Amino acid sequence: MGEKWTTAHIPDQRGRVAVVTGANTGLGYETAKALAERGASVVLAVRDAGKGERAAARMRGDVTVQALDLASLGSVRTAAAALRTRFDRIDLLINNAGVMHTPKRTTEDGFEMQFGTNHLGHFALTGLLLDLMLPVPGSRVVTVSSTGHRIRAAIHFDDLQWERSYSRIAAYGQSKLANLMFTYELQRRLAPHGTTAALAAHPGVSSTELARNLPAALRLPITWLAPLLTQSPAMGALPTLRAATDPAALGGQYYGPGGRREVRGHPRPVTSSQESYEAAAQQRLWAVSEDLTGVRFPLAGPERNACPAAPRESPGRRGAGSPA
Template sequence: MTAKWTTADIPDQHGRVAVVTGANTGLGYETAKALAERGASVVLAVRDVEKGRLAAARMTGDVTVQALDLTSLDSVRAGAATLRARLDRIDLLINNAGVMYNPKQTTRDGFEMQFGTNHLGHFALTGLLLDRMLPVPGSRVVTVSSTGHRIRAAIHFDDLQWERSYSRVAAYGQSKLANLMFTYELQRRLAPHGTTVAVAAHPGVSSTELARNTPAALRLPITWLAPLITQTPAMGALPTLRAATDPATLGGQYYGPGGRYEVTGHPRLVTSSPASYEVAVQQRLWAVSEDLTGVKIPATKFLSGAAAPRR
């Protein structure tokens, strides 16, 4: 396995089509930029189209912009419909966009903002685009999680939307745990088809706008420690890029930084929390997500009896 995998290790991407959510800034921008530089046709799926156009103008290659707001299922459906009309195939769907540590807010559909954006929006988008991927050998759904999936994290089926009480840290942990459970269950359902795989990644601790809502009690310590414990967005994007392009990647794998505690470093295979591998919870979350979004993912027609991802 490559000890220090970098963008130089990305295989030629000419002929491949990649859709990257949240690609106008931070990790998504660096991910899209690297793919475009290696020849992929890249679609920046973003909430703010003008910011997306400015980001595209700074990239080299075939880069276009698509309006898509993950906080609105209507926007997700409209954006997916436009993408389906534009694209005959999708090789890479990179579910990157996210919010973190928001004060209590809801999406336009009434979902808790972090769960609704980070998980449900991407669940729906994947379901609406998957039939553009299933005919494409080697296509991949890459979903970006976080080490936050280990922190006070559980799927609170009795209060998914945090209506009784709210912890921004625990709500973020739930959403990132959901990202992993979605990846593992999606892979189980895709496995019989044999063309598309689902993979996860996390960026470690990267210096991006995502942390702007960090609770006040943590902000000052993090500011002091930032030079020691954070890496650039370009480095933080490497696990996602490896998950998306490394020919050796298998479905159900999880990439993160290779340094101590997976905080910084070049990407390698990592292991998620024991809770993330609980198959019964994955399947219950899948059913609830279909009910909440109204999106039935086509791959569910395949039997879900394939082996669960190994820890």
């Protein structure tokens, strides 16, 4: 597609059910709003149901709210059970919600907050809903990562919960790297079924509430420079929307802004870090995530040769700037 991809390219979504986490504000709000305007039945899966209802009231179309706190596996299970009661199919699961650069604290289940919310909460939610998606041709799981997956990022299998030391930036990077590794491993396992695809996206550097936890030394300069360095949440949501709805999008693809260093611009396929494509680490993370959450996916383990390969270096490969 030579022209710039916008919401005008979203196909008719009537008859489709979309669940969007963190959809009461920012990127999630814009994602849900665009899907609803194209006819999808959209569920705003949000921690604060009151804020969700107010957000739903500002949208046009079939929009409902489901309480979901990704920092609580009990809440994830309750929300999944409620969605299973309400729907017999899900076409789109958009794993968008997240926290960024939080001070050191833990989830209800004792996980480091960023890893527990951004990765483990979405891992559990996806596993609990996936059997509603597998029978649906064209269904997709889209997980939102970040350019932060490149910044001081590694999966610290020897200290996943940052109990020995803590860096809010490195912990965020680990959680966003985990989002990508989960996507690639999920796609490997989905491939034999041929109905559901897993994709990832990142918003570039968007002006959202995520930056509220940045240290003051970084927050003030970024606030001053925001008009030059960031794009709106509506633009930041486009990579997610393209991954979710573009008929040409393929399982295992990663979408981000097409501008210089993937900071801003219209969405296109991009590549992630070499670390994110390491199959052995992906599968180890999957096994650890199953153990930590107690959620088992209705999918067989993959064949080794089904692993999505790391693409060759391409223009725009390296992201930069403060992640959103």
